[in-house]
Amino acid sequence: MLSQDIVDKLIHQEVLVDELSDEELAQFCQIANLAYRAGKPIISDQDYDFIYLAALKDRDPNNPLLKSIEPEGQVFSEEKVLLPEVMLSIDKAYLWDKVSKWIERLEKSAMQIGLDLSNIQIKATPKLDGFAGFDDGNRLYTRGDGKKGSDISRVFERGLCVFNDAERGLGAGEIVIKKSYFEKYLAHSFEYPRNFQASLIKEKTLDKQAQKAIINKAALFVPFVQLPTWSGLVAELVAKFDQIVAQVLVMVDFDVDGVVFEVINADLKTQMGANRKFHRWQIAFKENKDKAQVQVLSVTPQVGRSGKITPVAELEPTLLSGATIVRATGHHYGLVKEQGLGAGSVVELTRSGLVIPKIISVLKPMPVDIPDNCPSCDKPLVWESDFLMCTNRKSCPAQIVGKMTYFFKILANNDGFGIATIEKLYAHDIRSVSQIYALNVEYLVAMGFGEKTSMNLISQLNRSVSEQVEDWRFLAAFGVHRMGLGNCENLLKSHHLNDIFDLNLEQVANIDGFAELTAQIIVQGLASIADEFNQLYQYGFNLETTILTKDLQTLTHELFNKKVVFTGKMSHSRGDMKKHAKSIGIKVSTSISAKIDYLVIGDKVGQNKIQDAENLGVVVMTEADYLSKI
Structure with missing residues (x-):
């Protein structure tokens, strides 16, 4: 075995x-x-x-x-399709402290728009522990990566109903099973409700248990807008937080793993906006009730692509929240020294979001072992603040492997180039991503890969070149310090990709959002990847070019710089419409507020949404009207 x-x-x-x-x-x-x-x-x-x-x-x-x-x-490896709307994650808090800081950010944003702090309204809903999806009225999609998902409309064809017998097309929600039904009929067959929920989607032919749950309306799609809510002023939330959490957690007969808090005030939601991961006007509070006291067997140093040495605690195998945990990160060696995280120490362990093992505290400190040399290249390590670093960036094996693996991970349009594949390539003297793209099937077979595997890998390299990616994602894949996805997009809104390597410190520092220190790091980082960039660029990657801000300002159509919300089923892909709108200088939003200029409607839009828009002074237009104006 x-x-x-x-x-x-x-x-x-x-x-x-x-x-x-x-x-x-x-x-x-x-x-x-x-x-x-x-x-x-x-x-x-x-x-x-x-x-x-x-x-x-x-x-x-x-x-x-x-x-x-x-x-x-x-089932799920079918071609991914764009979601009608981006489904962002929700920022999570496991302690009141983080919720309190979120409230402080709400109040700061409220002051910026002149909203009286006493008038900040909050609503709370149960955070379902189901299978996330988006229903546009015609198709049901998996959440996927938040932008692209799979079509799983088959679950409605099998008879799945919407919660409260509501209509289709209510947007984001989750497929869930009633908790009472699960405990009575299914608990003997499935460890968790989530396990059964997955079977509703992934099985080609439903078994009798799943069919019966659908017929009995115990298995349902629950749109988030249909959930019961608590609502009140922010002062009440602060004063009665524990009671509100306890109240919301039992509002529905479904598996719940937390409470979602969000702002009601439309102007404040607009002011706070969103980042790439989540809406800033929303947060989920989740309690980690499952904890364990675990003995640390050893602490192993691991080298990241940037040279940072991360301590990993190897743990006595422990069952926690349905999984056996054998290791957890110690974050950095400054913390190891401070807390006494060493072999023989005892830690309190939980799983953040029931997923990631997390050391809450060290209950029994022990002497720590701080490495002097890099475990990968054996060069002396240096301290940078709380972090232990390997500065041998050009020839440290772990850093080279990490950078090559990172490239394919960030490019996100290929499969097969995980760390094991990259390590095997490294063992055969491959030291850069450009060398990987120069390989062919014969080279890979000679390295010891199977013929079928070799053919698949080359196919994936070709796919990564031909499948379109944003130019800022391509740039971010090179892993320059301080050049994450956001900063890369910001840089390319000011300068074309082919021009950025000629920029000086002053030109980068003059871009909104880049301080002088960041600009200096970026200029140095770009210089360090210039040769590799040029070698890869010649392969002709299918890059979607970011529109320069100055080019957007030359546009003169009627909707330039206007704020628009798209809703309903369009004749064109709504995702493509949003992308095009942004490319011609239209500000695209996801929610209606008094700051929105236009609501563009397709088919199957609820009258309430249209009425709300009109009450706020938002101009409502059809898709045909919109297209005529641009």
Whole structure:
């Protein structure tokens, strides 16, 4: 039987599929498939399909496993489609402290728009622990990465109903199972409601239990707008926080893992806006009730792509929130010294959001072991504030592997180039991403990759070149310090991609949002990647060009610089319409407020939404009217 150690290494791509025997490969496919069907996948759909199942088909096409399980490609590896609206995550708080800081940000934004602090209104809803999706009235999509998801409209075709017998097309929500029904009829078969919820979507043919739950309206799609709410002034939230949380947690007969708080005031929501990950006017409070006291076996230093040394606590295996935890990050060595996180120490452990192992505190400190040399290249380490760093950036193996892996991760339009693949390439003298793109099937086979795997890898390289990505994402993939996705997009709104390597310190510092110190780091960082950038750029990546701010200002159409909300089913993809609108100088928003200029409506828009817009003085126009104006 495949050992847990090998399974863990496969999950983290620390072992290549070519290193497995046929029997081990089949066993891992079985383990991964069972975990997937239980609603707790251990690897991504793409890795399962592209790496493991493909390898098993190639090696042993008659393996009984291939006939007894449903290939993932028939369910979730299908082509992703743009969601009608972006589904952002929700910022999370596990302590009142963070909720309190969120409220301080609300008050600061309120003062900026002249809103009396005593008039800030808040609503709270249960945070469902289900399967997220978006219903536009015609199709139901998985949340995916928030921008693209899979079409799972089949669940409505199977008879799934909307909560409270509401109409279709109410936007974001979750597929859930009634808690009382689960405990009475399903608890003997499934460990958690989430496991059963996943079966409603992923099974090609529903079993009798799932069919019965749908017929009995115990399994439902719950749009967030249909959830019961608590609402009140911010002062009441501060005064009665614990009571409000307790009240909201029991409002619905579904599995709930927290409470979502959000601002009601439309102008304040507009003022706070959103970042790439979540809306700033919203936060989820989640309590970590499951905790454990765990002994630390050892603390292992790991080297990141930037040279930062991260301490990883190897733990006595502990069952927590349904998973066996064997390691957790110690964050940085300054904290290790301060808390006494060493071999033999005892820590209090939880799982943030029931997912990420997190050390809350060190209950029993022990002597710590601070490394003097890099575990990857053996060069002396240096302290930078609380962080222990390896400054051997050009030849440290872990940093080189980390940078190459990061490129493919950020580009996000390819599969197969995880750390195990990159480490094997490194072992055969591959030291840069440009060298990877110069490979062919013959080279890969000579390195020890299987022929089928080699063909797949080259296919994925070609895909990453031909499949369109934003130019700022391409730039961010090079991993320049201080050049995350946001800063890259900001830079390319001021200068074309081909011009940025000629910018001086003053020109970068003059861009809104870049301080002089950041500008200095960026100029130096760009110089360090110039040669690699030029070598990769010649492959002709299909880059979507960011429109320069100065070019937008030359546009003269009627809607230039106006704030627009799109709603309803359009004849064009709503995602494409939003992208195009931004490219011609229109400010696109997701919610109606008095600051919005136009509401562009398609089919199946509720009359209440139109009335709300008109009451706020927002001009309502059809899709045809909108297109005529641009």
